[in-house]
Amino acid sequence: MMKQFNSFNPNISAAAKAMLSAGILSLALSGCGSDGNDGEDGKDGVIGVSIDSAKSVNAVLTNAAVDAGTVTVDFTLENDNGVAVLGLTKDHDLRFGIAQLAHVTETMNDKDGVPTQYDRGFQWQAYINSQKEPGTMPDETSHLDPKTQFQAEVEKASDCGTCFVDNGDGTYTYTFQQNIGNVTTPVEVIYNADDTQRATLELELSSFAANASFDWQPSTGATEDIQTREVVSIETCYTCHQPESLALHGGRRIDLENCVSCHTATSGDPESGNSVDFTYLIHAIHKGNSRTTYSPDSPDADENGNIAAPYKIVGYGGKLIDYGKVMFPQGPAADCSSCHVTGESAPANADLFEANQSNQACIACHTTMPKAYHDPSNENCMSCHIEEGYARSAKEAHGDIMKAYNETQEMSVQFSDIGVDADGKFTTTVQVLGTDGLPLTAEFVDTSSRIVMAWDSDKDFPSYAEASYNSRRMKLSEGSYDAAANAWVMTYSGIELPTDASGKTFELWSALKVCYNNGGYGRPLVELTDCTTEGVRKVEVKDEPFHFVWSDTGADLDTAPLARRNIIDPSKCAGCHNQEIYHYNNGVNCQTCHTSDKTTKSNASDQYPNAKKPTSFAYKAHEAEGHYLKYAGVGSSTVVKTDCMTCHTDDGIQLGRAPERTWRYGNMMTGDDIWVSSDAGACMSCHQKYLSDSGKSHIETNGGILDGISAEDVQNRAKETCSTCHSPEKLMQLHGN
Numbered sequence: 001m002m003k004q005f006n007s008f009n010p011n012i013s014a015a016a017k018a019m020l021s022a023g024i025l026s027l028a029l030s031g032c033g034s035d036g037n038d039g040e041d042g043k044d045g046v047i048g049v050s051i052d053s054a055k056s057v058n059a060v061l062t063n064a065a066v067d068a069g070t071v072t073v074d075f076t077l078e079n080d081n082g083v084a085v086l087g088l089t090k091d092h093d094l095r096f097g098i099a100q101l102a103h104v105t106e107t108m109n110d111k112d113g114v115p116t117q118y119d120r121g122f123q124w125q126a127y128i129n130s131q132k133e134p135g136t137m138p139d140e141t142s143h144l145d146p147k148t149q150f151q152a153e154v155e156k157a158s159d160c161g162t163c164f165v166d167n168g169d170g171t172y173t174y175t176f177q178q179n180i181g182n183v184t185t186p187v188e189v190i191y192n193a194d195d196t197q198r199a200t201l202e203l204e205l206s207s208f209a210a211n212a213s214f215d216w217q218p219s220t221g222a223t224e225d226i227q228t229r230e231v232v233s234i235e236t237c238y239t240c241h242q243p244e245s246l247a248l249h250g251g252r253r254i255d256l257e258n259c260v261s262c263h264t265a266t267s268g269d270p271e272s273g274n275s276v277d278f279t280y281l282i283h284a285i286h287k288g289n290s291r292t293t294y295s296p297d298s299p300d301a302d303e304n305g306n307i308a309a310p311y312k313i314v315g316y317g318g319k320l321i322d323y324g325k326v327m328f329p330q331g332p333a334a335d336c337s338s339c340h341v342t343g344e345s346a347p348a349n350a351d352l353f354e355a356n357q358s359n360q361a362c363i364a365c366h367t368t369m370p371k372a373y374h375d376p377s378n379e380n381c382m383s384c385h386i387e388e389g390y391a392r393s394a395k396e397a398h399g400d401i402m403k404a405y406n407e408t409q410e411m412s413v414q415f416s417d418i419g420v421d422a423d424g425k426f427t428t429t430v431q432v433l434g435t436d437g438l439p440l441t442a443e444f445v446d447t448s449s450r451i452v453m454a455w456d457s458d459k460d461f462p463s464y465a466e467a468s469y470n471s472r473r474m475k476l477s478e479g480s481y482d483a484a485a486n487a488w489v490m491t492y493s494g495i496e497l498p499t500d501a502s503g504k505t506f507e508l509w510s511a512l513k514v515c516y517n518n519g520g521y522g523r524p525l526v527e528l529t530d531c532t533t534e535g536v537r538k539v540e541v542k543d544e545p546f547h548f549v550w551s552d553t554g555a556d557l558d559t560a561p562l563a564r565r566n567i568i569d570p571s572k573c574a575g576c577h578n579q580e581i582y583h584y585n586n587g588v589n590c591q592t593c594h595t596s597d598k599t600t601k602s603n604a605s606d607q608y609p610n611a612k613k614p615t616s617f618a619y620k621a622h623e624a625e626g627h628y629l630k631y632a633g634v635g636s637s638t639v640v641k642t643d644c645m646t647c648h649t650d651d652g653i654q655l656g657r658a659p660e661r662t663w664r665y666g667n668m669m670t671g672d673d674i675w676v677s678s679d680a681g682a683c684m685s686c687h688q689k690y691l692s693d694s695g696k697s698h699i700e701t702n703g704g705i706l707d708g709i710s711a712e713d714v715q716n717r718a719k720e721t722c723s724t725c726h727s728p729e730k731l732m733q734l735h736g737n
Helices: 002-008 014-032 256-260 278-290 350-354 360-366 394-408 570-577 617-623 678-690 693-701 711-717 728-734
Strands: 048-050 058-067 070-078 084-086 093-109 115-126 129-132 149-152 164-166 171-175 196-204 209-216 292-294 306-308 312-314 320-322 412-420 426-433 445-455 473-475 480-482 487-491 505-516 537-540 546-550 662-666 673-677
Touching: 058 196, 070 196, 070 209, 196 256, 209 256, 278 360, 350 394, 394 505, 394 537, 412 505, 412 546, 426 445, 426 505, 445 537, 617 678, 662 678, 662 711, 673 678, 673 711, 678 693
Parallel strands: 048 084, 058 209
Antiparallel strands: 058 070, 070 084, 070 171, 093 115, 093 196, 129 149, 164 171, 196 209, 292 306, 312 320, 412 426, 426 487, 445 473, 445 505, 480 487, 505 537, 505 546, 662 673
């Protein structure tokens, strides 16, 4: 002992060594004859954060079991840093749901009236349901059919004093109040231990919510290689929708897995009489203002005998939600792949939409009576609409619509012989090349479609005062056709090229269309069709704009053209809009015509007959009605307009990049022209109607011009310093990114 002690601390005094040695020896001797117990180590403290002060909470259901119909689940709470969240109680807003994925069959009459059993695949059915009678009705009751309905429910942890257990370490246990072994009312659900079961959790706190789900097969305890129904991914929804805008039911429900296990086939809205089955609800909502039904005897019927059939739901307190106001941006709407994404990393059952098992999607979009000869009491679409059946399946019918759009993506437009004629007018030759790379003959090309020319395409394109877009676009019919070459020679006779054209970057882009037949009954071959055929479809050929540098007499194809700064990401536009955006559906070339110096009188009213508004691309994009759903339309907030990254590139929001640009605005009341400086004009495209006196003063104090009388006036006076404070990062933060 002494040797070890000395080696540990050689500087200790001799007296101290003696005292310590004696003490140690005494303890050793007394220990030899003692029968006392050694003290136990204290328990380690739990590292965690209180739920009432947590800045984030993530829930994970880790296990579930069924014993005689009683379901018990275990779950954990952690923050974004992986630290345990402690202190959850049953009295927090904590709720649980339970559902079964069962194989469903349905007996319905076939097309000959013979009762036949049809496979409806695997569908979720909630165990917890309630019967709902119509409550408070809205003032507007058109297209509502009140009736008793069932609705799937979740149970509150606070309703049970013994069901919830806090394990003290960020893990918790909950025992369901609903026994699933014998559910007979109000909706019978027969528990099957071989079927996949899903437990769901939803927790709402003051500033955020957490959802979780757990799928398992009770008979084996397996969580993998069991039956699933994973059709779409929430990430696909986020292509158009901002995540926070899909926090529904007051913000508490955010996970798709929770949505589908509650919005089941037996659930409906009592005030409207409409189904809220997830498949039905999603398709009906997205059909929006295009949803119609066939009623030729109605005084409101259109020329095809159809009347509006808006999908409506009545919420709490009689609040009417009219999804008939929704403008679904996807075009063509028949492109199922806009939501049903298949292939690598797709959900396990992504191709289920091709299975011909459910009528719900069909009647949600087309309603129960899309044509006069359909029987609305027998919504059995699959008796006819299947492969090898009497009529085309959904896959075939939608595929026929999409064939033209898909083929035109493989076509191209070729420009050649770019130069000037004897009178100094711009001229070019254009051909439409088919999928085989050969020029299409004139019969298949819509000669009323156009090509567009511009210069300064690396900047902001020619101003409207310099060259109106009407004079820069030409119909094919205005050119001369060379039948031998299947080509059109186009001469822009209504425009003068700029005197300093040499060295400028020019652009030619196509809005040319080719013609296809519409399909029809049976299984028609969809193919290129003579454009003079009645009812023909005209679809744009998809091709990139052709950029080139102008020399003294024509195109200098050896010099690389300059590129415009990347402001928006066209792929993001296509993510929501697909192949049809507005007009000229060949990419997002809107800024070629919608320059910053053009206004229109479309704001005119009886009170202000001369009122104007801009037609710049920035103004149109920011003010577009569909981009403004946070404040208008159904009030759904499904696209949060203030998230700049919905459209912009990562570096597309920078002030001070184009000081020479000016914007032409109209006084919103008098119609007087107002010329605005570069950065101020970009801000005004959103904020003009909200601009306060203090905001106006702030802009002008920092060198912005809001009262210019001409472009030259603005350029002479503007000394904008906005970018000094308003960095891209700060702008993004201010706009909710």
